[in-house]
Amino acid sequence: MDFSFSPQEEAFRQEVREFLGKHNPNNDGDGNVDAEEDIESYVDRLPKLFAWNQALYEKRWVGFSWPKDVGGGGGGLIEQMILKEEVGKARAPMLGLSYMGLAWVGPSIIQYGTEEQKQRFVPPILRAEEQWCTGYSEPGAGSDLASLQCRAERDGDHYVINGQKIWTSLAQWAQWMILLVRTDFSSGAKHKGITCLLVPMDTPGLTVKPIRTMNGESPFAEVFFDNARVPVANRLGEEGQGWDVTKTALAHERSSIAEVTGLTHDLDDLKQLAKECRIEGRPAIESPHIRKRLAHLECTIEAMRLNGLRFLTRQLRGEPVGAETSVNKLLRAEAEVEIGKLACDIEGSYGQLVKGSPDAVERGKWQRHMVSWPAYVIGGGTPNIQKNVIAERILGLPHDV
Ligand SMILES: Cc1cc2nc3c(=O)[nH]c(=O)nc-3n(C[C@H](O)[C@H](O)[C@H](O)COP(=O)(O)OP(=O)(O)OC[C@H]3O[C@@H](n4cnc5c(N)ncnc54)[C@H](O)[C@@H]3O)c2cc1C
Numbered sequence: 548m549d550f551s552f553s554p555q556e557e558a559f560r561q562e563v564r565e566f567l568g569k570h571n572p573n574n575d576g577d578g579n580v581d582a583e584e585d586i587e588s589y590v591d592r593l594p595k596l597f598a599w600n601q602a603l604y605e606k607r608w609v610g611f612s613w614p615k616d617v618g619g620g621g622g623g624l625i626e627q628m629i630l631k632e633e634v635g636k637a638r639a640p641m642l643g644l645s646y647m648g649l650a651w652v653g654p655s656i657i658q659y660g661t662e663e664q665k666q667r668f669v670p671p672i673l674r675a676e677e678q679w680c681t682g683y684s685e686p687g688a689g690s691d692l693a694s695l696q697c698r699a700e701r702d703g704d705h706y707v708i709n710g711q712k713i714w715t716s717l718a719q720w721a722q723w724m725i726l727l728v729r730t731d732f733s734s735g736a737k738h739k740g741i742t743c744l745l746v747p748m749d750t751p752g753l754t755v756k757p758i759r760t761m762n763g764e765s766p767f768a769e770v771f772f773d774n775a776r777v778p779v780a781n782r783l784g785e786e787g788q789g790w791d792v793t794k795t796a797l798a799h800e801r802s803s804i805a806e807v808t809g810l811t812h813d814l815d816d817l818k819q820l821a822k823e824c825r826i827e828g829r830p831a832i833e834s835p836h837i838r839k840r841l842a843h844l845e846c847t848i849e850a851m852r853l854n855g856l857r858f859l860t861r862q863l864r865g866e867p868v869g870a871e872t873s874v875n876k877l878l879r880a881e882a883e884v885e886i887g888k889l890a891c892d893i894e895g896s897y898g899q900l901v902k903g904s905p906d907a908v909e910r911g912k913w914q915r916h917m918v919s920w921p922a923y924v925i926g927g928g929t930p931n932i933q934k935n936v937i938a939e940r941i942l943g944l945p946h947d948v
Pocket residue numbers: 680681682683684685686687688689690691713714715716717767921922923925926927928929930931932935
C-alpha cells in the first residue's frame with residue numbers, strides 16, 4: 548500500500564487547513580467534538596454550526612464525493628479522506644449538519660431515487676435545511692429487521708400506512724423519515740415484500756412519542772402510523788425493493804459509525820485527564836494499569852484506522868462498501884465502552900459525580916459518555932449481529948452452527 552500523497556493532494560490539504568483557520572467554529576475554543584455535546588449546548592451553538600455548514604456548502608465540501616448534478620462536490624475519495632483528516636485534527640464539527648441525510652439517506656437516494664427525487668431531496672440535505680430520521684426498528688423487529696410488520700397498502704396514488712416504529716433517533720426534530728414498510732404479506736420470504744418510503748414527519752396520522760434514556764435525554768422516539776397517507780411518488784426504489792435499499796443504507800451507516808476521528812480525540816483527552824488526575828497520590832498516567840489500558844485503546848484505534856484505509860482502497864478499486872464495515876463497528880462499540888469506564892477509573896472517587904454536581908470533572912462529560920453506551924453498542928446493530936455478519940459474510944463460516 549502506498550501511503551504518500553501527490554503534490555496536488557498536498558496542495559488540497561493546505562487549502563483545507565487555510566479554510567479551517569478561517570471557518571472552524573471551534574477555533575474560539577467554546578466547543579468540542581459533536582458527539583460529546585449534550586443537547587442544550589448543541590442547541591446554543593446552532594447558529595454557528597449553520598454558518599459552518601454554509602461555508603462548507605459554498606466550497607462544495609458537504610457531500611464532497613457526491614455527483615455534481617445533485618449539488619455534490621464530485622470530489623475524489625483520497626481528497627475526501629484528506630478533508631476528513633484535517634477536519635478531525637482541527638476538532639472542527641462534522642462535515643455538514645444533516646447527519647443521517649449525509650451519512651446514509653442521501654447516498655441511498657442517489658443510488659435508488661428517480662431524477663425528480665434526487666433534485667428534490669439531495670440539495671436540502673447539503674444545505675442543512677432538512678433533517679432526516681430512520682424508521683426501521685419495530686418492537687418485534689430490531690436485529691431481525693426483515694420481520695417488520697408496519698404495513699402500507701395501495702389506495703390509488705397513495706400508500707396508507709399503519710403500524711409502529713421504535714428507537715427512531717431524532718424523530719422529534721426531523722422533517723423527513725426514510726421508512727421501511729411491508730407492502731406484500733403473501734410472500735413466504737420475509738426479505739421480499741418490503742418497500743422504502745420517504746415520509747414527511749408532519750403527515751396527518753403520524754404521531755411521535757419521545758423515549759427518555761438513562762442519561763436524562765430523549766434522543767429517540769416511538770413513531771405511530773394511523774392511516775397515514777403518503778404519495779406513491781415518495782417511494783424509493785421499486786415496490787418490494789426495500790431490502791436492497793436498506794442494505795446499501797446500512798453499509799453506509801456502519802461505515803460512518805466506524806470512523807475513528809472522535810475516538811482519536813477521546814484518547815488524547817483521556818491521556819490529558821490521566822496527567823491531571825491522581826491515583827494514590829501520583830498522576831494517574833504513571834499507573835501501569837492505566838497505561839496498559841491507554842495503550843490497548845491506542846492499538847485498537849490504530850487498527851481501526853488501518854481498516855478504514857482498507858475500505859478506502861476497495862472503494863478506489865470501484866468495489867462497493869460491504870460487510871467489512873462491521874469489523875470497525877464492532878471495535879468501535881468496545882472502544883467507546885472502555886473509554887467511558889477508563890475515564891471514570893482515572894477520575895477515582897470523582898468518577899461518580901455527574902453533570903450538575905459542582906465538583907464533577909469536566910462538567911460530567913465522561914459520565915455522560917459512560918451511560919450513553921447503548922448508542923455506541925446497540926445503535927446501527929448489536930455486537931452479536933456484527934459478529935454474525937463477520938462470520939458468515941467475511942469468513943464464510945456456515946450459517947447454521
Ligand atoms: C441509541 C440508539 C439509537 C437507535 N436509532 C435507531 C434509529 O434511528 N432507527 C431505527 O430504526 N432503529 C434505531 N435503533 C434501534 C437499533 O437498531 C436496535 O435496537 C438494534 O438493531 C437491536 O434491536 P432490538 O433492540 O430489537 O434488540 P433484539 O434484536 O431483540 O436483540 C436482543 C439481544 O439478542 C441478540 N440477538 C438478536 N438476534 C440475534 C442473532 N441472530 N444472533 C445472535 N444474537 C442475537 C442481540 O444481539 C441482543 O443482545 C437505535 C438504538 C439505539 C440504542
